[in-house]
Amino acid sequence: MIEDVTGSEPSAYLLDLDGTLYSGGAAIAGAPGTLRRLRERKIPFRLVTNTTSRSRSMLVQRLSGYGFEVSAEEVFTATLAATHLARAAGHSTVAPFILDPALEDMQALELTGGTSGRPAAGCPDAILVGDLGDRWTYALMQEAFEYLMNGADFIALSRDRYWLREGQLALDAGPFVAGLEYASGRVATIAGKPSLVFYRTALESLGTARSDTAMIGDDLWSDVQGAQRAGLQGWLVRTGKYQESALHGSGIDPDRVLDSIAALE
Ligand SMILES: [Mg+2]
Known part of the structure; x- marks a missing residue:
């Protein structure tokens, strides 16, 4: 287990969806409350996902069904990033x-x-x-x-x-x-996580500094390592596809490991 609580508390968060906010057709226990608390405390966040099986509006609907209140503008998907990349390339x-x-x-x-x-x-x-x-x-x-x-x-x-x-x-x-x-x-x-351009776009919309922002997710490579390479903090959750053996065999050192997103104060 890797715990590092020496760093300063982030002023903003990027949160993964599948495996982090929900898994197996239901919200991770306590996760909707975590999102509500972030909002109450006016801590900015964005939901960032590589899920490509659904449109953004469908994801917002699905999140709503699980008890999360989010707007489309708060959700960044790899599909949108890829469309943007293709357009930018002409x-x-x-x-x-x-x-x-x-x-x-x-x-x-x-x-x-x-x-x-x-x-x-x-x-x-x-x-x-x-x-x-x-x-x-x-x-x-x-x-x-x-x-x-x-x-x-x-x-x-x-x-x-x-x-x-x-x-x-x-x-x-x-x-x-x-x-x-x-x-x-x-x-x-x-186009999606862990690309630098994806993280940069998400950060721009938050308006926060890289080192002050933590990405929280269940994917060692796209969420944790990708965020760290982009200059953000990379936090891992022990939900979704988390496996202790995968963490230990990866050589990746998350800035923090949470039992679940609900452990976020
Ligand atoms: Mg995930």
Whole structure:
């Protein structure tokens, strides 16, 4: 167990969703109260997620169903970050490899092929790869691979290894992104956590200094290590996919480890 309470208390927080605020179809016990307390004390926070199976509005609805009162502006998703990245790079046509519900957050782009439901019209400017779960097929991997070999830009929403699904660790987007990287010899640009640009955008909206802000999540790499590399504090929760053996084998040293988000005073 790693405890470090020597650092100053953060003046703002970035909070992960799945595994941190909720898990397995319910809020983590005490978590809605934690969010309410942050609001009462006027401590700014943002909810930051690599979950790519739902749109932002669906996430807000889901959070509301679990007892969290949040507005859409307080939620940052990897899908929104990837859309922003693609636009900033000047891409107009992109092939999404993302579940249908999240496509509504990509309206700023012209979607073609992939999971867009529209026939592919030549090689897109970029592919956007998220967590497709059971919808991954050989044909979809092959289509993404062909676009990459034809020069499409490679943007991944996350490179997360696994998440906790119905009590079992389940493959996230990372293994599929890594597979496409391996086959194509290309390296994906990561839009969500742990990318610097994702953390920078979230911080800008908070208006706080990096070292004064703590990212709290259950993913060692995207949440804890990613935040630390971006100059924030990286705090780990022992909920969601947390496993003691994974922490000890990772070489990652969280600034603090909480039994759950509810332990946040
Ligand atoms: Mg998580």
